[in-house]
Amino acid sequence: MMSTKHSAVWGSSSLAIAIFALSSSPILTRITEHDMGPYGTIFNRFWIASLALGLGKVVKLLWDKQSGRLSTTDNKAYTVQDFFSLFLVASLDSICLVTWAWSLTKTSVANSNLLHNTTPIFAAVGGWLLLSQSFNRRFLIGMILALGGTFLIGFNDFHIDRDTLIGDSVALLSALFYAATLLVTEHLRVKFDTSTILLWLYTLGGLLLLPLTLLFEDRLFPASFSSWSAVIGLGLCGSIIGLGALFYSLKQFSSSFVSLILLLEPMIAAVLAWLIFAEKLSWLNGLTFIIVLSGIYLAKSDGELDNIGSTEAT
Secondary structure (H helix, E strand, C coil): CHHHHHHHHHHHHHHHHHHHHHCCHHHHHHHHCCCCCHHHHHHHHHHHHHHHHHHHHHHHHHHHHHHCCCCCCCCCCCCHHHHHHHHHHHHHHHHHHHHHHHHCCCCCHHHHHHHHCCHHHHHHHHHHHHCCCCCCHHHHHHHHHHHHHHHHHCCCCCCCCHHHHHHHHHHHHHHHHHHHHHHHHHHHCCCCCHHHHHHHHHHHHHHHHHHHHHHHCCCCCCCCHHHHHHHHHHHHHHHHHHHHHHHHHCCCCCHHHHHHHCCHHHHHHHHHHHHHHCCCCCHHHHHHHHHHHHHHHHHHCCHHHHHCCCCCCC
């Protein structure tokens, strides 16, 4: 019983850390647009995260060797299906982040982040079709309520013209790939730990994006201090801390519930924009915060969700 409660606390804490870390990503991505396009931004984000994770793995290996502890976490035999799943999750996450970064050049941060976080729709459908997950009426009502609240966030500045419509559509497409990434990761978490999945993801993703960056971008690396700071922040805070904590939480919660909690991200991003860029928050923003939180509480009160996707990595 204590072990279950302990796991629940760690899972909830990891999810909270993930939300705050990932909320900084759209702001940091917008900063890099002064020097690079979406391919360059995500490529630099990936290689920085991959380098940091690789160094961490080496340090841990040396520490375990000196301490006389032999770690068996990374000694599991890889199957052809494992390699396929790792390549798939790297491809899906790369497409997700590139399309999201590209959408930020065509539409507002609010609209892009809002539509990018419609992931619960796709995650719930994917979980139902592929993983045989089931949801009762309370969860579905809570999800609809939370999604409705997030759409109200961008209601004031949701103007449709050609560029904005393209940007909004691409942001919505990124949500589809985000949901697919979570579903494949949930499957991988049964066998592999978070750091192993992330190292494969960022290494393979960086290799996939390198030729595209060389082909479509003017430069491979940032040209200014602000852009370097932003991509380092994306690599360390967004990719390692944010996604690492997010993937860890998938041991305790289902991908559908995790993606639902991520609806808090647009609200936190709006608050950060208010603090950093002095963007105004209206009474409508406050109302939508209450609506989204109510929807999340309603869905979380369904106890069955705590057991979905709670398979421990062995």
